[in-house]
Amino acid sequence: MTTVSPDTGVGPLLRDWREQRRMSQLDLALRADSSARHISFIETGRSRPSEDMVLRLAEQLDIPVRERNALLVVxxxxxxxxxxxxxxxxxxxxxxxxxxxxxxxxxxxxxxxDGTYDVVAANRGIALLMEGVSDELLTPPLNAMRITLHPAGLAPRIWNLPEWRADLLAQMERQIALVRSPELRALYEEVAAYPVPDRADLPDRRADGRDAGDRARERTPSFALPLVIEHGGRVLSFIASIATFNTPMDVTVAELAIETFLPADRETAAYLRELLP
Structure with missing residues (x-):
């Protein structure tokens, strides 16, 4: 849900989006086939934009479709x-x-x-990693951020939790700046306050002066931050990617994100193929 004050005009909202995109009035005017003077008049309330102009400006500012609806209503x-x-x-x-x-x-x-990280669908590979997660966190609606960062979730088994946690929180911060969602802000404040398990609390798997997480990271390519997680006494390493729908015309579809975890080494790939042939 997007919250917009009824007293906020469309001009100030468009100005906020333009400034967030670090775009000048002239830049926006050229992209939207308008003039800097007209953009200025819209932003100051001296001119009421047509419906078509609102949509053109929203398109050039890459405003999410939920927020475009809010602009149209205002x-x-x-x-x-x-x-x-x-x-x-x-x-x-x-x-x-x-x-x-x-x-x-x-x-x-x-x-x-979805847009607040509630799990809409998942495959058997994800279900496999849920071993050991508390029943409370696995009660619908499942939330990916809670499951990952909660002390009763995956967090104690993530060997590079500080780095992975920082990356997830930064991702949420970028999304909050984009969609202005009170629900997402509340989720961020909740998961950011979770205590971070101490590495000393993790099972000691040192055999050669290095722990299993260190060895897994050494197997992982350095081109992306890996998720290094323990499962069944093995340390697995993944590279994550996120995909969204191109040019969505529905708010629900626009906010769906498909996250896939590619094995970052042969050992992880072989282990998963063995468990889920």
Whole structure:
């Protein structure tokens, strides 16, 4: 959900988005086939933008579709983009496509989350990693951030938790700046306050002066931050990627994210193929 004060005009909102994008009025005018003078008039409230102009400016400012609806409403127009529940029959093709994608990625972990990181779908690779997570965290709706960072979740088994935690929190901060969601802000404040398990609390697996996490990191390419996590006495290493839908026309679809975990070394890949043939 997006919260916009009814007293906030569309001009100041567009100015905020333009400044956030570090774009001058002239830059925006050139991209939107307008003039800097007209953009200035819109931002100061001296000119009321047409519906088409609101959408053109939103497109050039790369504003999320949920926020575009908010801009249209504040400007006095009807929302343009629907928000169709994922279980609606009209979304059957989306659900089926996601299910096929997740199944096709097995045995490697993959999941789909919504705009507040609630898990919409997941494959057997993700279920495999949930071993040891508390039942409370696995009670629907499952939330990927809570499961990952909570002391009763995956956090104690993540060998590079400080780095992985910092990366996830930075990701949430960028999203909060983009979508202005009170729910997302509340989730961020919750998970950021979770205590971080001390490495000394992790099982001691030292055999040659280095722990298993150190050895796993040595096997991992340095081009991306890996997720190094223990499972069944083995230390696995993954590189994560996130995909979204191109040019979404529905708020629900726009906020879906598909996160896949690619094995970062042969040992991890072989282990998963053995467990999930």
């Amino acid at each position: 400007a006095g127009y009807a929302p343009r983009y629907a928000q169709t529940p994922l279980d609606d029959p009209a979304m059957a093709s989306v659900r089926e496509g996601l299910d096929r994608l997740l199944a096709g990625y097995e045995p490697y972990p993959a999941l789909v989350v």
